Amino acid sequence: MSRMGDVLAGFHAAWEFESDSVLIRFERGIRTPKLFQALGERRIPHEAIAAVTLTPGKRGTVVLHAVPRPGADPLMEAAAGQLKDGCDPYRLVLPAERETLAEYYADELRAQLTQDDCGPPDRYLVAPPETPLQFKAYDGKASFDGKSVAFRWFWTGASSAKWKAGDQSFLVTDLSGVEWRSPEVFEGHLRLLRRETPVAQPAQADQDPAAVVFGLGYGPVHESLPFAASVLAAVRASGPALASGMTPGAVPVAAQTRSDPADIAERIRHLGELHQSGLLTDEEFTTKKAELLAEL
DSSP states (O other), rough: OTTEEEEEEESSSSEEEOOSEEEEOOOOTTSSSSHHHHHHHEEEEEGGEEEEEEOOOOSSSSEEEEETHHHTTTTHHHHHTOGGGGGGGTTTEEGGGGGGHHHHHHHHHHOOOOOOOOOSSHHHHSSSOOOOOEEEOEEEEEEEEEEEEEEOOOOOTOOHHHHHHOSEEGGGGGGGEEEETTTSTTTEEEEEESSSSSOOOSSGGGTTEEEEEBBBBBSSSHHHHHHHHHHHHHHHOOOOSSOOOOOOSSOOOOOOOOEEEEEEHHHHHHHHHHTTTTSSSSSHHHHHHHHHHHHH
16 A cells, blocks of 8 residues: 555545545535535545546546445445435545546555455444434434434424324334435435334325424435434444335335325425425426325
């Protein structure tokens, strides 16, 4: 390997190459993506890297990408392919004039990778974000202390189904995984998947007491994704046969029953807020509103 401690600095981050890992230190600058600022620094063992690429970037840049091995990093597992390139912590963007230097480090790093490390490992190799963690969702406050997840509902946003269920607390040992759907898409949410449930979980996250809903600046990526990753890592460490890294919408759900008219009205009001704030197009608003009215 190159001299231990060699550093390659790019926009928003610097990579330090060590004998068994890459230490990524993210900048705290105002232009740095908030997710990078929240992560601070991360140590990526060589065995957690599947491949290394160097490709042209936008506007006179090159991008060094350490492709993570599937199942090695709880953050990327929870993200399930939903992160935008600019927020991918495994991509280092550099000025094009540093391409030769970046190619040197890419080659050096590739030489450290073994073909045996292709399949998913039996444990996470990259450390999860540290607890305690908390964030505000649209309908409640989520907190995680390392052993249990708590949801405390907000009267302004929570559905009547959640109010009836009351504030919730879930032990990590009772969970099988986590489903994170980015707040940057419609119907973003964080849902806890339970090992054993007497009935299937509701299809709609706003009706599920084991889920919190994002939107209108609530549950941003830099707060909700590290939270999801930390819970996922704790769940995986607590026992076997986990439903981790689920793709959005992959959870078995109950057939949608007829909804409470008060809930429908509440959800249409929420849709109207998203529409007014520009997060939904006219067409999306009309379509979704029609879907909700059809549930009555």
